[in-house]
Amino acid sequence: MKKVLIVTYYWPPAGGPGVQRWLKFVKYLPEYGIEPVVYIPENPTYPLLDEGLLSEVNPDVTIIKQKITEPYAWASMFSKGSTKKISSGIIPNKKKQSFVQRMMLWVRGNLFIPDARVLWVKPSVAFLSKYIQENDINTVITTGPPHSLHLIGLKLKQKIDIKWVADFRDPWTTIGYHKELRLSASAEKKHKLLEKQVLTSADTILVTSPTTKKEFEALTSRPIHVITNGYDVEKIAKQPLDGKFTLAHIGSFLSERNPAILWEALSELVLENEEFKSQFELKLIGAVSQEVLNSIASMKLDVYINNLGYVPHEKAIAEQRRSQVLLLVEIDSDDTKCIIPGKLFEYMVSERPIVAIGPKDADFAEIMRSTNTGIFVTYDEKAKLKQGILNYFEAYSQGNLKSHPVGLQQYSRKNLTGELAKVLRGIAK
Numbered sequence: 001m002k003k004v005l006i007v008t009y010y011w012p013p014a015g016g017p018g019v020q021r022w023l024k025f026v027k028y029l030p031e032y033g034i035e036p037v038v039y040i041p042e043n044p045t046y047p048l049l050d051e052g053l054l055s056e057v058n059p060d061v062t063i064i065k066q067k068i069t070e071p072y073a074w075a076s077m078f079s080k081g082s083t084k085k086i087s088s089g090i091i092p093n094k095k096k097q098s099f100v101q102r103m104m105l106w107v108r109g110n111l112f113i114p115d116a117r118v119l120w121v122k123p124s125v126a127f128l129s130k131y132i133q134e135n136d137i138n139t140v141i142t143t144g145p146p147h148s149l150h151l152i153g154l155k156l157k158q159k160i161d162i163k164w165v166a167d168f169r170d171p172w173t174t175i176g177y178h179k180e181l182r183l184s185a186s187a188e189k190k191h192k193l194l195e196k197q198v199l200t201s202a203d204t205i206l207v208t209s210p211t212t213k214k215e216f217e218a219l220t221s222r223p224i225h226v227i228t229n230g231y232d233v234e235k236i237a238k239q240p241l242d243g244k245f246t247l248a249h250i251g252s253f254l255s256e257r258n259p260a261i262l263w264e265a266l267s268e269l270v271l272e273n274e275e276f277k278s279q280f281e282l283k284l285i286g287a288v289s290q291e292v293l294n295s296i297a298s299m300k301l302d303v304y305i306n307n308l309g310y311v312p313h314e315k316a317i318a319e320q321r322r323s324q325v326l327l328l329v330e331i332d333s334d335d336t337k338c339i340i341p342g343k344l345f346e347y348m349v350s351e352r353p354i355v356a357i358g359p360k361d362a363d364f365a366e367i368m369r370s371t372n373t374g375i376f377v378t379y380d381e382k383a384k385l386k387q388g389i390l391n392y393f394e395a396y397s398q399g400n401l402k403s404h405p406v407g408l409q410q411y412s413r414k415n416l417t418g419e420l421a422k423v424l425r426g427i428a429k
Contacts, residue, residue, distance in 0.1 A: 001035045004139040004424060005132060007124070007149050009117055011040040012057055015050030015313065017229075017251065017342040021169055022143055023053065024232050024413040025420055026061055032421035036061060037137065039128065041068035041120060048287075052312045066127050069119040071112060113190050114172065118148040125155045132160060139424060143167040145175070150198040157201055163427045166202035169229075171212050174335050195219070203427050206420075209363040211338035225423050228367075229342040231349045232413040236314065239321040245276070245396050246306075247355065247389070248283035248323035250316055251343050255291040256331045259357050261379055265386040267299040269393075276393055280304055283323060285316055321350045324401055325392050330358035332379040340364045345411050348373045353392055353403040357385065373405045 006026065010018035026036045042065035057063075112118050132140070140162050142153035153164045172195045173188075183191070199205060199220040206225055207213050213224045247266075270277045282296070284307045296302055308319065320326060326347045330336050340363050347354050354374025358365060365376040375388040395401040409415060 001030070001033055002139070002424070003035045003037055003135065003137045004029070004141055005037045005039060005128070005137045007039045007128075007140065007142045007152050009041060009044065009120075009144075009146050009149060010046070011038065011063075012053035013049050013051045014044070014046040015048035015053070015310070018145070018169065019050075019053060020313075020342055021167075021229055023056060024230070025417050027056065027058060027232075028414050028417035029421065030058075030060075031414070032418060034421055034424060037135070038063045039124070040065055041117075043067055043070075045070040048310060050312045052314050064131065066120075066124060068117065071116045071119070113187060114151070114194055115146040115148050117146040118151070121148055121151045121155065124152045125159065128152070128156060129159055132156070132162060137162075139163045139165065139427065141165040141167060143169060144172070145170055147172050147195075147198075150202075151194065154198055154201055163203045164201070165204045165206060165423070165427065166198055167206040168212060168216075169208055171215065171335075171338060172198075174215065174338075204423060206423070209338040209340045211363050215338065225419075227416055227419050227423075228340055228411065229345055230411040230413045230416045231345040231408070234314075234317050234346075236317050236321070239318055242281070242283075242322050242324055244281040245279040245325070245393055246281045246283045246323045247325045247327050248285065248320065249327040249329065250320050250347075251286045251341070253284065253286065253288040253292045253329070254331070255289040256333075257329050258289070258292045258295050259329050259379070260295060261377075261382045261385060262327075262329070262357060263295055263299040263301060265382055265389065266301055266304075268386060269390065270301070270304075273390075273393075275397065276390075279393070279396075281306055283319070284308065285319055286310055317346065317350075320346065321352065323352055324396050325389070326350065326352050326354045326374075328354055328356040328358075328364075328374075330356075330362060330364070332359050334359065337362050340367065344368075348403075348405055348408055348411070351403055351405075353401065355385070355388060355392070367411075371405050371407055373403055 006022055008022050012019060026038060029036045038061060040063060140153055140156055142149045144150050150166050153166055156162055157164045173191050196219055199216055199222065202222060204223050205216060206227055207216065208228050210226055213226050216224055270280065282301060282304045284305060287310055288307065296305060328341060328344060328347065330339055337359050344364055348371055354368065356368060356374060356376045360378050368374055368376050377385045392401055
């Protein structure tokens with residue numbers, strides 16, 4: 001059986017979306033004749049924990065660990081709350097950042113390039129160079145963010161004879177929060193140089209969206225394959241639907257992802273429709289920024305909130321399937337057209353309709369359209385958004401609110417792992 005070494009930072013008990021992609025690939029790779037060996041930090045500082053995901057790790061998979069030096073662990077001595085938010089990607093509005101937050105962002109962006117896990121690169125290369133040669137491994141996969149892990153692949157490629165696959169779950173220098181890091185001109189230049197080195201040195205590049213592929217094609221002639229995130233078979237009993245008309249958002253609700261268009265539409269529906277007012281509930285599951293909560297309150301919608309906070313993945317899936325309508329919001333920016341949220345695929349198999357808001361020409365809008373899983377609107381289509389929610393409410397009132405998806409099998413984790421296996425076999429030739 002062919003062995004591949006997977007270098008990843010996020011691994012159970014880490015929670016959040018970053019862990020899901022390679023947890024599932026590792027689960028199914030052996031069925032395609034590939035033996036995964038997983039390399040992870042021994043003592044990571046995860047912003048979110050989900051102990052329940054440990055049960056999904058195949059006990060037969062080889063997992064190797066090395067200690068990591070985490071600046072976030074030091075930073076938490078100054079401000080534990082700010083450290084946790086920033087390491088989760090929740091960056092406060094520039095006008096509302098405290099001195100400590102501004103300082104932390106500057107240090108993160110200018111002293112730790114490309115990110116705060118860069119101190120793991122040198123010891124990992126030293127350890128893995130020997131391990132790879134002693135264990136008959138000829139293919140290494142690095143997955144980011146954190147993109148410093150790609151520097152492990154880069155240096156291993158320069159040092160020993162290996163095939164290297166660089167997997168980008170998100171872009172590097174065009175990811176939404178990159179411009180919030182208070183980068184100096186020299187730091188920005190170094191980010192771009194490292195990104196170019198990785199893209200031109202890896203044997204193959206994996207991305208999760210067509211837009212990212214197009215963006216990277218301008219930087220490299222290396223082969224690039226789109227393998228999206230997907231859904232897995234979840235062992236969760238059928239859930240009774242919420243009694244109220246719940247509009248549920250699952251996952252982190254960042255400050256920049258604050259849809260005024262939605263709060264305005266919901267506020268108008270509450271004022272205009274007494275039945276809607278009596279049945280509506282806004283269910284929030286995951287970390288929510290204070291700016292989002294303040295915006296909701298400013299439209300007098302806070303009385304309709306059911307804020308459950310962060311919950312384990314299994315409970316999040318259960319709550320998702322109980323909800324009447326699922327909410328998906330992406331930042332209104334050209335930089336986010338390429339983002340296809342991992343939760344989209346879990347949403348699609350929940351049999352609940354989706355209301356999605358995002359930038360024009362967003363990649364995930366086409367996926368929703370082709371699978372018939374909900375409505376998508378841009379940030380200047382309030383009337384369409386309001387009518388779509390009202391249509392779903394009327395279907396709910398009549399007892400027949402349900403989605404009718406088509407063509408979902410192509411996004412199953414097992415099917416996507418088959419696509420990955422083809423790529424790995426191809427570079428081995």
